Amino acid sequence: GEDVEQSLFLSVREGDSSVINCTYTDSSSTYLYWYKQEPGAGLQLLTYIFSNMDMKQDQRLTVLLNKKDKHLSLRIADTQTGDSAIYFCAESMGSSGSARQLTFGSGTQLTVLP
Amino acid sequence: DGGITQSPKYLFRKEGQNVTLSCEQNLNHDAMYWYRQDPGQGLRLIYYSQIVNDFQKGDIAEGYSVSREKKESFPLTVTSAQKNPTAFYLCASSIHRQGSREQYFGPGTRLTVT
Numbered sequence: 001g002e003d004v005e006q007s008l009f010l011s012v013r014e015g016d017s018s019v020i021n022c023t024y025t026d027s028s029s030t031y032l033y034w035y036k037q038e039p040g041a042g043l044q045l046l047t048y049i050f051s052n053m054d055m056k057q058d059q060r061l062t063v064l065l066n067k068k069d070k071h072l073s074l075r076i077a078d079t080q081t082g083d084s085a086i087y088f089c090a091e092s093m094g095s096s097g098s099a100r101q102l103t104f105g106s107g108t109q110l111t112v113l114p
Numbered sequence: 115d116g117g118i119t120q121s122p123k124y125l126f127r128k129e130g131q132n133v134t135l136s137c138e139q140n141l142n143h144d145a146m147y148w149y150r151q152d153p154g155q156g157l158r159l160i161y162y163s164q165i166v167n168d169f170q171k172g173d174i175a176e177g178y179s180v181s182r183e184k185k186e187s188f189p190l191t192v193t194s195a196q197k198n199p200t201a202f203y204l205c206a207s208s209i210h211r212q213g214s215r216e217q218y219f220g221p222g223t224r225l226t227v228t
Contacts, residue, residue, distance in 0.1 A: 008154070033216060042118075042204055042219035043157075088156060101147075101172065102217060104156035 006089055006105035013113050018076040020108045022089030025070060029091040032065065033102065034074045037086045046074070046087075076110075084112045117141065118220035120205050125225045127199075135190045135223045137205030146188035147206040147217060150174060157204060163188055192225065199227045
């Protein structure tokens with residue numbers, strides 16, 4: 001079945017880069033996502049990558065996908081205290097025209113230290 | 115302003131009572147979803163709906179019910195049959211579009227049953 005795994009905690013110093021890792025098991029995943037959740041709030045979509053891409057960059061965010069190893073990472077450059085949150089990796093299998101479920105990892109709590 | 119609203123933000127109920135959580139979206143999205151989030155865990159899918167008057171069970175549908183009478187609205191009822199209803203409930207929606215599977219989330223409702 002589908003399974004998405006993430007480490008639970010990550011601490012970095014303000015100004016450093018953060019790298020949050022995720023592994024997934026379903027080789028037929030077509031889309032992979034990163035969501036951010038601040039305390040007591042809903043999830044905010046940060047970025048996503050199609051499975052035929054290796055990398056996607058969006059301002060301070062860089063997503064790397066290693067399809068062979070089923071490994072996804074999110075790098076946040078120049079991490080700020082406002083980046084402290086829980087980050088969820090999610091995968092979906094796609095066929096056009098249908099609503100697909102997302103399978104979420106358990107989330108990584110990022111703590112940015114001053 | 116387009117978005118997803120959930121109300122109320124906090125809800126308290128006595129054990130044995132049914133309770134309905136509201137979810138409304140004005141994004142003109144076709145699909146809507148309900149997730150449950152417990153501390154230290156990822157999101158688990160309760161129900162989803164791809165179109166008005168149709169919905170499917172997710173991974174943990176037991177003890178819950180939904181309706182989809184209007185495109186904009188997807189209320190979730192937590193029944194007295196749900197053994198452990200205290201949790202954070204998140205509603206999401208998505209549009210059916212080629213190459214797009216991202217889901218957009220509401221702010222969540224925290225339900226406490228005592």
